[in-house]
Amino acid sequence: MAAAAGVSAHTLRYYERAGLIEPVARTSGNQRRYSQADIAWLQFLLRLRETGMPIAQMREYAALRGEGPETTAARLALLEQHQARLHEQIALARRHEKVLAAKITSYRADLAAERAGVDQTEGADA
Amino acid sequence: MAAAAGVSAHTLRYYERAGLIEPVARTSGNQRRYSQADIAWLQFLLRLRETGMPIAQMREYAALRGEGPETTAARLALLEQHQARLHEQIALARRHEKVLAAKITSYRADLAAERAGVDQTEGADA
DNA sequence: CCTTGACTTCGAGCGCGCTCGAACTTCTAT
DNA sequence: ATAGAAGTTCGAGCGCGCTCGAAGTCAAGG
Numbered sequence: 001m002a003a004a005a006g007v008s009a010h011t012l013r014y015y016e017r018a019g020l021i022e023p024v025a026r027t028s029g030n031q032r033r034y035s036q037a038d039i040a041w042l043q044f045l046l047r048l049r050e051t052g053m054p055i056a057q058m059r060e061y062a063a064l065r066g067e068g069p070e071t072t073a074a075r076l077a078l079l080e081q082h083q084a085r086l087h088e089q090i091a092l093a094r095r096h097e098k099v100l101a102a103k104i105t106s107y108r109a110d111l112a113a114e115r116a117g118v119d120q121t122e123g124a125d126a
Numbered sequence: 127m128a129a130a131a132g133v134s135a136h137t138l139r140y141y142e143r144a145g146l147i148e149p150v151a152r153t154s155g156n157q158r159r160y161s162q163a164d165i166a167w168l169q170f171l172l173r174l175r176e177t178g179m180p181i182a183q184m185r186e187y188a189a190l191r192g193e194g195p196e197t198t199a200a201r202l203a204l205l206e207q208h209q210a211r212l213h214e215q216i217a218l219a220r221r222h223e224k225v226l227a228a229k230i231t232s233y234r235a236d237l238a239a240e241r242a243g244v245d246q247t248e249g250a251d252a
Numbered sequence: 253c254c255t256t257g258a259c260t261t262c263g264a265g266c267g268c269g270c271t272c273g274a275a276c277t278t279c280t281a282t
Numbered sequence: 283a284t285a286g287a288a289g290t291t292c293g294a295g296c297g298c299g300c301t302c303g304a305a306g307t308c309a310a311g312g
Binding site for chain 2: 050073083089092094103114
Binding site: 009013029030032 | 288
């Protein structure tokens with residue numbers, strides 16, 4: 001059970017169906033045997049996945065890979081595009097973090113005021 | 127159409143159904159009229175949403191808010207918890223960014239080698 | 253008055269990424 | 283030889299966060 005690669009057998013089969021993994025070698029009895037290369041590829045996919053790359057794009061990437069080494073440039077472009085998205089995500093998250101931190105600070109102030117017996121402002125939530 | 131607050135009327139009603147927005151004032155003809163306070167609250171919600179807070183937790187927050195000012199501490203705790211998650215997300219995204227950058231660098235090297243007429247390594251994807 | 257268009261409720265449907273279960277086959281250990 | 287664990291295919295289901303459509307109600311302009 002190659003699902004020890006950090007993912008369920010169900011998911012593994014799903015990835016195959018989804019065209020992310022080219023059909024893997026089978027035993028005489030039709031059972032899948034994952035090679036080292038298969039596992040490496042899977043882990044690469046999982047890393048892309050973790051970074052929020054949608055399945056559809058991973059499929060594109062996988063298709064390019066299937067077409068051979070002459071698609072390296074195209075694959076690189078995909079990765080770069082993904083990297084750009086990742087950058088954006090991080091930047092956005094950081095902005096949100098700032099807003100949230102401000103909100104929390106003001107909440108703390110409210111609490112302090114309350115403990116001091118001062119009336120609260122209503123609807124201070126925005 | 128208060129949906130000009132950056133969200134569709136459908137979504138607005140969905141949020142009400144979902145318990146994120148307490149039922150808003152209606153005209154004689156049963157039509158919703160959003161007050162400034164409603165709009166402010168909505169925008170606060172949307173900000174939480176954008177930062178990836180799940181609806182379920184927003185619902186919790188909304189419920190606490192409905193219970194009055196004595197729940198401020200609890201709400202603060204929720205926000206802090208969310209902040210922690212946001213921090214984690216950012217940290218994770220940064221790690222992914224590093225991995226991806228490394229991958230891209232190696233791809234560029236592959237491309238350069240190819241242009242130089244050197245054979246490619248197969249399965250270099252992990 | 254009457255059209256027209258924005259509102260209402262309700263429940264169904266969607267896109268994503270799995271996740272699961274049924275029914276069947278195959279492998280493994282005794 | 284055989285029990286039972288683990289594999290197979292297939293299609294359905296789920297959880298999230300909307301999104302949409304049908305059928306009806308209401309408001310405002312001509």
